[in-house]
Amino acid sequence: MSTLPQPVVIQRFQVVDLAKEFLNYSQAEIERLHNTEPDFEESLYQQAVELVLRKLQHSTGGDAQ
Amino acid sequence: VIVNQLQAENLFKYRTLQLTELPTRGVIAISGPNESGKTAIAEILCLALFGRTSLLTPQEVTKVIKWGEFSGSVTLRFTNSEGNCYTLVRHFDGDGNQSARLCRSGEQTPLFLGAEAVTQAVAQLGGFTYERFIDSLYLAQRNAATPQALQDTVKELAGVATLERLSAEFAREIDAAQEGLATLAPQLTAVEEQLAQLNIQEGHLADIRLQRQSLLDQVAKARAQIAQQQAVHVTWQNANVQVQEKVAQLVQTGVDTSMEDWQSRAGQLREALGVMDNAARDGELEGVSPVTGELAAWLDDLHTRLTAFTQVRNLALSYRERLEQQLNASELAPVPTATAANAPRSLPAQQAVFTTRLNALVQARSRTLVGFWITLLLALVSGGVWWLLTFARESTLAAWLVEILGTEGLVHLPLVLMIAAGLGIVCILFLVRAVLLASRMAVIRRELAQVEAQAAAIRTEVQTLDALGHSQLPTELAALRHLQDEQLSAAAAAFATGPGAALLSGEDLVAQLAILRRGAAACEHRVRSHSERLDRQLQETTSTVEELQQELRRREQEIAEEENRREKAAALHPQIRALQDKVREQQRRMAVRQVARQLLDGMHHRLYVQFNLELRHVVSKVLPLLTNGRYQILQVDEQLQVQLLSSEKGGLIGVDEISGGTYHQIMLAIRLALAQALISDSVKGTQFVILDEPFTFVDEHRARKTLEVLPNLSEEIAQVWVTASQFDADLGFALHLRCAGDSDTLIAPGA
Numbered sequence: 001m002s003t004l005p006q007p008v009v010i011q012r013f014q015v016v017d018l019a020k021e022f023l024n025y026s027q028a029e030i031e032r033l034h035n036t037e038p039d040f041e042e043s044l045y046q047q048a049v050e051l052v053l054r055k056l057q058h059s060t061g062g063d064a065q
Numbered sequence: 066v067i068v069n070q071l072q073a074e075n076l077f078k079y080r081t082l083q084l085t086e087l088p089t090r091g092v093i094a095i096s097g098p099n100e101s102g103k104t105a106i107a108e109i110l111c112l113a114l115f116g117r118t119s120l121l122t123p124q125e126v127t128k129v130i131k132w133g134e135f136s137g138s139v140t141l142r143f144t145n146s147e148g149n150c151y152t153l154v155r156h157f158d159g160d161g162n163q164s165a166r167l168c169r170s171g172e173q174t175p176l177f178l179g180a181e182a183v184t185q186a187v188a189q190l191g192g193f194t195y196e197r198f199i200d201s202l203y204l205a206q207r208n209a210a211t212p213q214a215l216q217d218t219v220k221e222l223a224g225v226a227t228l229e230r231l232s233a234e235f236a237r238e239i240d241a242a243q244e245g246l247a248t249l250a251p252q253l254t255a256v257e258e259q260l261a262q263l264n265i266q267e268g269h270l271a272d273i274r275l276q277r278q279s280l281l282d283q284v285a286k287a288r289a290q291i292a293q294q295q296a297v298h299v300t301w302q303n304a305n306v307q308v309q310e311k312v313a314q315l316v317q318t319g320v321d322t323s324m325e326d327w328q329s330r331a332g333q334l335r336e337a338l339g340v341m342d343n344a345a346r347d348g349e350l351e352g353v354s355p356v357t358g359e360l361a362a363w364l365d366d367l368h369t370r371l372t373a374f375t376q377v378r379n380l381a382l383s384y385r386e387r388l389e390q391q392l393n394a395s396e397l398a399p400v401p402t403a404t405a406a407n408a409p410r411s412l413p414a415q416q417a418v419f420t421t422r423l424n425a426l427v428q429a430r431s432r433t434l435v436g437f438w439i440t441l442l443l444a445l446v447s448g449g450v451w452w453l454l455t456f457a458r459e460s461t462l463a464a465w466l467v468e469i470l471g472t473e474g475l476v477h478l479p480l481v482l483m484i485a486a487g488l489g490i491v492c493i494l495f496l497v498r499a500v501l502l503a504s505r506m507a508v509i510r511r512e513l514a515q516v517e518a519q520a521a522a523i524r525t526e527v528q529t530l531d532a533l534g535h536s537q538l539p540t541e542l543a544a545l546r547h548l549q550d551e552q553l554s555a556a557a558a559a560f561a562t563g564p565g566a567a568l569l570s571g572e573d574l575v576a577q578l579a580i581l582r583r584g585a586a587a588c589e590h591r592v593r594s595h596s597e598r599l600d601r602q603l604q605e606t607t608s609t610v611e612e613l614q615q616e617l618r619r620r621e622q623e624i625a626e627e628e629n630r631r632e633k634a635a636a637l638h639p640q641i642r643a644l645q646d647k648v649r650e651q652q653r654r655m656a657v658r659q660v661a662r663q664l665l666d667g668m669h670h671r672l673y674v675q676f677n678l679e680l681r682h683v684v685s686k687v688l689p690l691l692t693n694g695r696y697q698i699l700q701v702d703e704q705l706q707v708q709l710l711s712s713e714k715g716g717l718i719g720v721d722e723i724s725g726g727t728y729h730q731i732m733l734a735i736r737l738a739l740a741q742a743l744i745s746d747s748v749k750g751t752q753f754v755i756l757d758e759p760f761t762f763v764d765e766h767r768a769r770k771t772l773e774v775l776p777n778l779s780e781e782i783a784q785v786w787v788t789a790s791q792f793d794a795d796l797g798f799a800l801h802l803r804c805a806g807d808s809d810t811l812i813a814p815g816a
Contacts, residue, residue: 010779013741018224048660
């Protein structure tokens with residue numbers, strides 16, 4: 001058993017890129033709200049998205065340290 | 066992280082534990098009977114990394130020291146995902162003290178000192194914390210709980226925990242913002258109430274400024290009116306004094322006043338009345354005309370009389386011109402011609418003619434007298450000669466004549482007589498002529514005297530006319546009436562009896578002046594009345610000005626107060642704006658974070674679904690190998706509720722429907738998947754895992770299948786520590802450590 005005679009069982013465990021996933025989700029949500037709510041304030045949502053992304057980046061940077 | 070070396074002294078049951086040159090890939094099997102120290106090795110590894118074990122709380126760490134000893138230590142050498150090798154040393158004593166240091170392998174200088182600092186350094190270098198290590202990399206049989214017990218780690222690995230932390234952070238920030246709003250709201254309300262109390266009304270300041278300007282205009286107008294009224298009053302009074310003075314001068318006139326004095330005094334009174342009229346007009350005084358009207362009428366009447374006398378004077382002037390023409394010397398020059406002899410001539414011309422004629426007659430008479438005396442002498446001589454020679458020839462003289470004449474001359478004595486007679490006749494003729502000439506001369510002298518007398522009379526009249534300009538009116542009229550011009554005389558007489566009667570008659574003049582006095586008195590009375598009215602108007606206007614000024618002062622005060630209020634309001638507006646900006650900022654901050662929380666909440670399910678899909682995918686790869694293909698995970702929900710697809714039952718079943726061994730296999734598969742997830746998420750390199758007694762409830766066959774799978778699990782899960790009471794000898798572990806129950810020393814074969 002010191003060698004690997006067979007291919008590995010687990011090729012990968014795809015961990016989500018949280019910031020990217022959040023950006024995709026939020027943009028889709030913004031698009032949906034944009035289409036459904038006439039009084040939708042997009043700038044408020046974009047500001048919220050930027051805030052979350054900034055926090056996530058800070059959190060990831062902190063983890064990296 | 067791959068463990069390269071693990072050494073311990075006086076920890077758990079081991080006095081000495083030396084595991085060196087550990088294989089970096091493959092299964093490190095640890096076998097031995099119960100209480101032989103298998104789990105202690107795993108716990109020592111955990112203790113080295115985090116200063117605590119999975120079985121003891123940090124406060125119980127003194128229990129790791131071998132019974133009967135006062136201190137213990139552990140040394141761990143490991144390689145992280147970046148290929149750096151580190152040496153970690155921890156010391157523990159019986160008082161609960163712990164020291165630690167971390168340095169690069171081969172170096173003495175520690176990178177980190179202190180238990181806490183080293184623990185944090187391990188988390189950073191390794192990519193996992195104690196909690197993640199316990200949930201994902203250290204599968205102890207006694208910790209094999211339900212999948213839900215791994216919820217926190219799943220949350221971490223799925224990213225949900227991060228989102229929840231952010232959401233919680235936003236919630237705290239929202240609370241802080243709300244507290245800020247709660248602080249700002251009363252401040253804003255207080256400032257707004259201050260502003261409301263100031264009661265600033267738009268346009269009010271402009272209105273009262275307009276009112277002030279209007280009042281200023283009214284005051285200026287009233288003051289101008291006062292100045293005008295005062296000027297009119299002064300002018301009015303002065304004019305009245307002048308009028309009264311002029312009237313007094315006129316009253317002092319008498320019948321002997323000259324025409325020039327009348328005109329001069331009347332003109333001065335007229336001028337004074339004009340000043341008064343102008344002052345009255347400037348002062349807009351009503352009923353002024355009656356004041357000056359009587360005097361003006363009197364002056365008009367006087368003017369009519371003076372005009373009538375002026376006409377007389379004009380006639381006098383005309384008459385004087387005619388007299389002047391008669392005396393004009395320029396007409397002396399031309400000698401009257403035969404045709405112009407009968408034309409009217411001026412007196413000097415007539416005098417010249419008469420003088421010329423008289424001179425001619427004087428010369429003619431002189432010549433005639435000379436002829437007379439010559440012829441008379443000759444006649445006497447010739448007559449004497451004749452007489453001597455005729456009647457006194459014996460006389461001497463006759464003798465003498467005879468001698469001269471000779472005797473022959475005596476013959477001509479009759480001729481001498483005739484000559485004497487002829488000369489006598491001529492002499493008489495001369496005498497007659499002389500008498501005639503003297504007669505004519507006397508006539509001319511009389512005519513000349515008449516002309517000269519006429520000229521003298523004319524000069525006297527001219528002198529009289531010239532002297533009349535400053536004469537008393539009666540004297541002038543008398544002189545005019547006695548001039549030689551009938552028309553002038555008649556006009557003077559008509560004036561004296563007509564328009565001039567009132568000026569020439571003492572009684573009439575007194576009556577006229579009485580009218581003048583009454584008019585002056587009435588005028589003065591009305592002037593006084595008007596002056597009193599002017600005074601009242603002036604007082605009223607002055608009073609109006611004072612009222613306007615009081616109103617103006619009130620407006621000024623009101624403006625000052627309004628400006629003061631506006632200054633205060635102007636000072637409050639920035640405060641309100643600043644507070645409103647802060648409120649908006651806080652509200653915006655809250656809104657942004659609320660939206661962020663909404664988005665984060667919305668992400669939960671998405672992340673769970675994605676993570677569970679991946680988890681299901683990975684577990685589905687592993688579990689069939691562990692269960693010999695009998696089970697596949699098909700569903701893992703957000704609560705990590707697991708449902709299995711049973712090939713035997715042909716459908717989904719819950720974990721409560723399966724055996725304990727299968728359940729542990731499922732948990733092992735999940736933990737291995739989580740280990741892989743942790744590695745992918747944080748470690749990002751090769752990693753060891755610990756499986757402490759994973760096969761307690763598993764049959765030998767499945768245990769063997771599991772042990773065969775473990776080395777090939779993944780590229781990253783390279784070093785697998787597995788403990789069990791015993792292993793089959795033919796499984797080909799990378800390292801097999803055999804623990805003895807009666808020994809407190811374990812030294813790895815490689816050492």
